[in-house]
Amino acid sequence: MRHLVTRFARPALLAGLGLLALRLVLWPFWDGLDPSLRLLVATAIMLVLLIALFGAGFAPAGTRHRNLVTWLSVAAMIGVIPVFDHDFEDLEYQRTWLAPPAAVSSQTLQDTAAGVPQSDGPIVLNRQRDGHYYIEAEINGARVPFLVDTGASGIALTLSDAGRIGIRTHRLDFSIPVSMASGEAMAAPVTIRSLDLRGHHFEEIPAVVMPGGEISLLGMSVLEQFSSLEIRENQLILQP
Template sequence: MSAIDIGNLAYLGLLLAALGGYLFVSNRDRLGQMARHALLWALIFVAVIAGIGLWDQISQTIRPSQTLAADGTEITLPRQADGHYYARLTVNGVEIPFLVDTGATDVVLTRDAARAVGIDLGRLVFSGRAGTANGTVRTAPVRLDSVTLGGVTDHDLRAMVNDGDLDMPLLGMAYLSRFSHIEITGGALKLTR
């Protein structure tokens, strides 16, 4: 601990002592009530510190994330509060969140996701068309060098870049059909390779 840290602690100790002394003197006729309030605030402080320390476990319970079986070939995607399944894939070395969409034919990237994985948007040719809930959009075919989900990696995967307003990339049937078994059970989507 440096001299500056010791000085800061001493300053905070004096400040706390001055504040406590003021409260004691100004409330000496209601010491029991003041003690209850002090205890209540101390418990609130401890609860906040405990919540911060346990946040990783709490957030996993509140918002579960994908898990991987020991052998790396079974990926479990829990259903989220909005009723959808989301997967985190590593595309060309960059982690990208995807919405699992069994109604989508292809793996579909947003422009931002395509840029993030190293695709030069200026060289894309938007020659295709796709029907979406928001109407028809232009698409550009691309090849992804590597796509990893859990312990499973695919190379030279065909995908599309969407030229419309798409909130997040879609993981469509062209990718999902690479798995030997797809099962929805117990509020989770299980993919087995």
């Protein structure tokens, strides 16, 4: 067994280096493939490199090319780890954001696609001491606090909230100019797959991610889904 592992060390190293080079050269095309397939290839590269590394380690001292195979295997392994991490992150993103919500019925999906809130009762918010209204929404299993802003056209997530609900903030394209309290800034467009607001369920909500800001904003892209919005006796009432 030891002889076989040692014998296949160099072929395994060459196979690993070849697959890694092919993966890096074809990166723009591979990004369009299913993440699970890409992750499988990255795992295969790591396995053959491990065979090469252990094969060189089992070889007797003084064996020809032993040190060369060892160090090349280590260097290639360091290079493939970011590839594996990238593909694993894409797979997790696909499972989180692209799979249909398991807890939502088909009728609910039909209703929310039409923009129908999924609760019979109104949402009543009390005015806080700073004069604003706040509400928590559930996105991807995480509770996100929002400032209700009728002057905002849509949802604006802070960078920290976006990261908390699973958005890959390091890959966002901050290309949309927005006005903030500190001045002009650039925001990144995203789509919230599923949002629950006190029993009201919404699907495919366009939003932006702000580079700054202390709290996320809930704007009219969600508020206008309700039949009426009324302020009465220091309360904001959203009628379904």
